[in-house]
Amino acid sequence: MTKTLNYIRPYGRTAAWAVFIKFIGSLAELFLPLLLDYIIDDVVPTGDLAMVLWLGLAMLICSLAAMFGNIWANRLSVIAAARMTHDLRYDLFKKISYLKSSQVDEITVPSLVSRLTSDSYYVNQMVARTLRLGVRAPILLIGGIIMTFIVDVYLACVLLACVPFVIIAVVIITKKSIPYYAKKQACSDDMVRAMQENISGVRIIRALSKTEYEKGRFRGVSDRLGATDYSAKKVMSLTNPLATLILNLGLVVVIVVGALMSDGAGSVLAVLTYFTMILNGMLGLSKIFVVISQGVASADRIEKVLEKDERLSVGTYPEGDGQYAVQFDHVNFSYNGVENNLTDINLALKRGGTLGIIGATGSGKTTVINLLMRFYDAGSGAVYVNGQDVRSVPPEELRSHFGTAFQNDFLMAATVRENIDYGRNLPQENIDKAVDSAQARQFVSALDGGLDYDIAQKAANLSGGQKQRLTVARALAGEPEILILDDASSALDYETDAALRRALAENYPQTTKIIIAQRVSSVRQADVILVLDDGKQIGLGTHEQLLQNCEEYALIYKAQMGEDV
Ligand SMILES: Nc1ncnc2c1ncn2[C@@H]1O[C@H](COP(=O)(O)OP(=O)(O)OP(=O)(O)O)[C@@H](O)[C@H]1O
Ligand SMILES: [Mg+2]
Incomplete structure (x- = not known):
C-alpha cells in the first residue's frame, strides 16, 4: 500500500490544497445553521432589520464559500487522483511488458489486464474520494455535534444518544459488504478471461458453431459478477435508509423536547439542519471506508506485480x-x-x-x-x-x-512497412531484400499502396500465408x-x-x-x-x-x- 501511496507524492501540493479548501468550505457550511439560529432567536425579536440583513449577507457569503470551495476542492482532488493513477498505470504497464514469461504464466494475462484497468480505477476512486470526503465527513460529523451543543445542550443530548446506533448500523453493514468487493474483483478477472478468449478465438468459435455455448459461458461469468455486485449493493443500500430512520426518530424526539424545553424555534431549526449534516458526515465516512477497503485490495494486487523482479540475473x-x-x-x-x-x-x-x-x-x-x-x-x-x-x-x-518469426506471431494495425521495420529505422534495401526473400513481393505489390498498405487489427485483411510471409520478412529485415x-x-x-x-x-x-x-x-x-x-x-x-x-x-x-x- 505504501508503494501506491508514494505515487501521490509528486501531486502532494494539489492534494494538500484540495484538503485545505475542503476544510474551509466545510467550516463555512458548519456555521450556517448557527447564524440562522442567532438571527431567528436573538436578532429578529429585537426588530433590528439592519442587523438581520448583515447577518443574512454573512450567511450568503458562507453558502457561496461552501459551494465554491467544494467545487474547487473536488476538481483539485480529481486532478491529483487522475495524475497519480496515470503514473501508477504507466509503471504497471512498463513492468508488465518486462515481466519474465514464467511470471506472466503465474499471474495470468486476464488478471494482468484487470489489474491494469479496474484495479487502477479503484485506486483512483480511493484517492479521489478520500481527498473529497476525508476532511468534509469528519468535520460535518464532529463539528455538527459540537455546534449542536453550542445551540442547545438538551437537544444535543438527544442527538448524541442516536449517534452510537447509527455508527453501529453503518459499521456492521459496511463490514458485511467488504468481502463482496474482493469477490467482485475475482469475478471481474474471470470475465476479462472469458471475453479475451472469445475475441481471440472468434473464428474457431464460429467455425465450430460454438457461439451459443460461448454466449452461455460468458453469461455465466457475467451473471456471477452481477450477482456479487448485487449482493454488495444490497447490503450497502441498507445504510442510508437505516441511518436516516434512526436520525428521523431522533428528530421526532428533538421536536418534542424542543417544544417542551428549548429556548426557541431557531434552535430547533438549527439542530434539525445539524442532524442532516451529521447524517451526511456519517454516510461520507462509510463511503470512505468502502472505497478505502476496495482501493487497498486493488493496490495490493497492483503492488504484487510492481514488486516482481523482472530482471534476469546475469x-x-x-x-x-x-x-x-x-x-x-x-x-x-x-x-x-x-x-x-x-x-x-x-x-x-x-x-x-x-x-x-x-x-x-x-x-x-x-x-x-x-x-x-x-x-x-x-x-x-x-x-x-x-x-x-x-x-x-x-x-x-x-x-x-536473433531475428525471430514466432509461431502465430502478431502483426500490428499499421502499414506493411511499419510492420516489417518495427521501429528499427532499417534501410530500404534491407526491407526490400527481406520482402523478396520471404516470398512476399508478389502479394505486397498487388496490395493497394504496396508497402504502405494498412494492415487491419489482428491482420484480419491478410491470409494466413501472407501473414506468415510478413513475419518472416520482419525477422529477416534486421539481418540477424x-x-x-x-x-x-x-x-x-x-x-x-x-x-x-x-x-x-x-x-x-x-x-x-x-x-x-x-x-x-x-x-x-x-x-x-x-x-x-x-x-x-x-x-x-x-x-x-x-x-x-x-x-x-x-x-x-x-x-x-x-x-x-
Ligand atoms: N507457458 C507454458 N506453461 C506450461 N506448459 C507449457 C507452456 N508452454 C508450453 N507448455 C507445454 O510444454 C509442452 C511443449 O510445448 P511446445 O510449445 O514446446 O510444443 P511444440 O512442439 O512447439 O508444439 P506445436 O507444434 O504445437 O507448436 C506442451 O506439453 C505444452 O503444453
Ligand atoms: Mg510450437
Missing part, C-alpha cells in the same frame, strides 16, 4: 565451445516444476549452419527456442550462444543476436546473426516454402538458421535435424543419417512422401 558461468553459434548441453526443463517438458537435449550448431527441429504438436519445439532466447531458464544443463552461457549475457544483448522460424512456413504451399528456403540460403548465407516445422521437406536440407518426441531428443543428424537410425523420423518421412516434393 552471472558468470563456464563457457561452451566458441566455434558453435548454438549449443545445448544436457538440458532439462519443466514449465511447472513437476514433469519435464524437455529432457536431456544435446546439440551443437556451427555458425552459418541450419538446424531443423521436427516433432509432433506439444513435443517441445517452441520450448527449445524459449530456452535459447532465455524466456525461461533451463532447469539443469546449459544453453550457449556463441560459446557463452545465455545466463552470462545481458538479455538485451543476447536477444539482439541467428534466424529462428518457428512453424513460420506452415501456411505456405510447398513451392513457396521451397523458394523461401532457397532465398534464405542464397541471400543470407552467413546467417545461422533454426527452422521448426512439421514437414520433413522444410528441414531435410538442414545441416543437423533435431527430432523431438514428448520433450525427448529421439534423433539428431542429417536427413540421410536420420533415415538410417531414427525410426520415427523415417516413419514421418514415409508418411509425408506421398504429398512431398
Whole structure:
C-alpha cells in the first residue's frame, strides 16, 4: 500500500490544497445553521432589520464559500487522483511488458489486464474520494455535534444518544459488504478471461458453431459478477435508509423536547439542519471506508506485480565451445516444476549452419527456442550462444543476436512497412531484400499502396500465408546473426516454402538458421535435424543419417512422401 501511496507524492501540493479548501468550505457550511439560529432567536425579536440583513449577507457569503470551495476542492482532488493513477498505470504497464514469461504464466494475462484497468480505477476512486470526503465527513460529523451543543445542550443530548446506533448500523453493514468487493474483483478477472478468449478465438468459435455455448459461458461469468455486485449493493443500500430512520426518530424526539424545553424555534431549526449534516458526515465516512477497503485490495494486487523482479540475473558461468553459434548441453526443463517438458537435449550448431527441429504438436519445439532466447531458464544443463552461457549475457544483448518469426506471431494495425521495420529505422534495401526473400513481393505489390498498405487489427485483411510471409520478412529485415522460424512456413504451399528456403540460403548465407516445422521437406536440407518426441531428443543428424537410425523420423518421412516434393 505504501508503494501506491508514494505515487501521490509528486501531486502532494494539489492534494494538500484540495484538503485545505475542503476544510474551509466545510467550516463555512458548519456555521450556517448557527447564524440562522442567532438571527431567528436573538436578532429578529429585537426588530433590528439592519442587523438581520448583515447577518443574512454573512450567511450568503458562507453558502457561496461552501459551494465554491467544494467545487474547487473536488476538481483539485480529481486532478491529483487522475495524475497519480496515470503514473501508477504507466509503471504497471512498463513492468508488465518486462515481466519474465514464467511470471506472466503465474499471474495470468486476464488478471494482468484487470489489474491494469479496474484495479487502477479503484485506486483512483480511493484517492479521489478520500481527498473529497476525508476532511468534509469528519468535520460535518464532529463539528455538527459540537455546534449542536453550542445551540442547545438538551437537544444535543438527544442527538448524541442516536449517534452510537447509527455508527453501529453503518459499521456492521459496511463490514458485511467488504468481502463482496474482493469477490467482485475475482469475478471481474474471470470475465476479462472469458471475453479475451472469445475475441481471440472468434473464428474457431464460429467455425465450430460454438457461439451459443460461448454466449452461455460468458453469461455465466457475467451473471456471477452481477450477482456479487448485487449482493454488495444490497447490503450497502441498507445504510442510508437505516441511518436516516434512526436520525428521523431522533428528530421526532428533538421536536418534542424542543417544544417542551428549548429556548426557541431557531434552535430547533438549527439542530434539525445539524442532524442532516451529521447524517451526511456519517454516510461520507462509510463511503470512505468502502472505497478505502476496495482501493487497498486493488493496490495490493497492483503492488504484487510492481514488486516482481523482472530482471534476469546475469552471472558468470563456464563457457561452451566458441566455434558453435548454438549449443545445448544436457538440458532439462519443466514449465511447472513437476514433469519435464524437455529432457536431456544435446546439440551443437556451427555458425552459418541450419538446424531443423521436427516433432509432433506439444513435443517441445517452441520450448527449445524459449530456452535459447532465455524466456525461461533451463532447469539443469546449459544453453550457449556463441560459446557463452545465455545466463552470462545481458538479455538485451543476447536477444539482439536473433531475428525471430514466432509461431502465430502478431502483426500490428499499421502499414506493411511499419510492420516489417518495427521501429528499427532499417534501410530500404534491407526491407526490400527481406520482402523478396520471404516470398512476399508478389502479394505486397498487388496490395493497394504496396508497402504502405494498412494492415487491419489482428491482420484480419491478410491470409494466413501472407501473414506468415510478413513475419518472416520482419525477422529477416534486421539481418540477424541467428534466424529462428518457428512453424513460420506452415501456411505456405510447398513451392513457396521451397523458394523461401532457397532465398534464405542464397541471400543470407552467413546467417545461422533454426527452422521448426512439421514437414520433413522444410528441414531435410538442414545441416543437423533435431527430432523431438514428448520433450525427448529421439534423433539428431542429417536427413540421410536420420533415415538410417531414427525410426520415427523415417516413419514421418514415409508418411509425408506421398504429398512431398
Ligand atoms: N507457458 C507454458 N506453461 C506450461 N506448459 C507449457 C507452456 N508452454 C508450453 N507448455 C507445454 O510444454 C509442452 C511443449 O510445448 P511446445 O510449445 O514446446 O510444443 P511444440 O512442439 O512447439 O508444439 P506445436 O507444434 O504445437 O507448436 C506442451 O506439453 C505444452 O503444453
Ligand atoms: Mg510450437
